[in-house]
Amino acid sequence: MTSTHQHARRGRRTVARHGELSSPGPVAFVLKVVAVVVAVVLASGAGVAAYAAYDLTASFAEGAVDLEGQEALPPPTMGAIEGEANFFLAGTDACEPEYEHLFGKRCTGPDAGGELNDVNLLVHISDNPRRVTAISFPRDLMVPIPECTREDGSTTSAMSEQPLNSAYSVGGLSCVASTVSQLSGLNIQYAAKITWGGVIELTEAVGGVEVCLAAGIRDRETGIDWPAGTREIAGVEALQFLRTRYGVGDGSDLGRVSNQQVYMSSLARKVMSEEVLTNVGTLYKLATTAVDNITPSQSLTNPVRLAQLALAVKDVPLDEIVFVQYPSLPDPNDSNKVVPNEEAAQQLWDALAANQPIQLTGDVAANDGVVLADPPAAETPAETPATPAPEASEPATPAPTETAVELPSTITGSNASQTTCSNGNLRGRG
Secondary structure, eight states, rough: OHHHHHHHHHHHOOOTTTOOOOSSHHHHHHHHHHHHHHHHHOOOOHHHHHHHHHHHHHHHTTTTTOOOOOOOOOOSSSSSSSSSSEEEEEEOOOTTTTTGSGGGGGGSSSSTTOOOOOEEEEEEEEESOOOEEEEOTTTTTTTEEEBBOTTTSSBBEEEEEGGGGHHHHHHHHHHHHHHHHHOOOOOEEEEEEEHHHEEEHHHHHHHHHHHHHHHEEEEETTTEEEESEEEOOHHHHHHHHOOOTTBEEEEEEEEHHHHHHHHHHHHHHHHTHHHHHHHHHHHHHHHHHHHEEEBGGGOOOHHHHHHHHHHHTOOGGGGEEEEEEHHHETTTEEEEEEEHHHHHHHHHHHHTTTTOOOOOOOOOTTTTTEEEOOOOOOOOOOEEEEEEOTTTTOOOOOOOOOOOOOOOTSSSSTTTTTTTEEESOOTTOO
């Protein structure tokens, strides 16, 4: 794998502004990574581990953001959090000095000083039974932005309709979280921000993630020209993959959001694998990298609360980790924007409020960005003796007590147990 510093020396790769970040992984699952690591170091009685925990959490608290309008949290206790929890992650396109040379005109033009929340991911952790639902919101979604308080104490005016990715420039992380909270009706207790550079650092720390390409991807806007097949990506390559738009599906922004979920699913499987969870060195590296590259809300800076979140999600099965794209409709006033499909979205919010399992009936992706991988060919089972019928006195297997809610087909997505592949194209603006 070519290192980030080698990319810097060659100076060949640029990443256009209008790509999107994602992660989970780091981007959807950075919270899980940090929480698991803190839980590991807290569980150790060794003085070094105790010092490490203190050092991590003290550093993480620097620059933490208050979430405006957040409901008061109960005092942290040992054991998993009680009730549901909602975590919001914003991925922003800041031009950081160490990496700005990678992003071409984005970081040299007149808007180089701006910062947009191009990735918006809401992670809902349900109450018992525990489930995780990660909702991706299109950056060009036209939504109301509420009144927000900036870091300097000044107040912004509420706006009836603006692109979602402008909320960070209006009032910072708290304003983005308030906007998504208003849209979803969910109380967002925890939030964090990660930048381009943070994505590069975190994907290196996890040791790379394997993604599946159903067809080759070529996108001159992000510098990708990759053949079909499986590919392990990290660092700059991971950022290129997460931001590519013209190289997947129909070249739309919605197709790109679906493509990002390929990475999130793969990252979720890797973070939850024994390869990572049993390697204290990798876990600690992930934790320290996260601390250095993530701006958290104040509510995320308590180490006991992080451990509570880790305990809440550590045993969630992969098929109960679901990635969905917030449903939208074309904006009748602007062909480059979309507006909320409120009727479809309400069915999702109702299912989450009732803590019901959800069943996706729509495609695995919007705008042809992703396809399901072909399942492995089933082996022909050897003939076995017939199983005798149970005696009448034996109790029947109980029927499931929960009925999944079928979401409308306008909500696309997949779960982390499914292997999805990027549906690349070789057009990519050239």
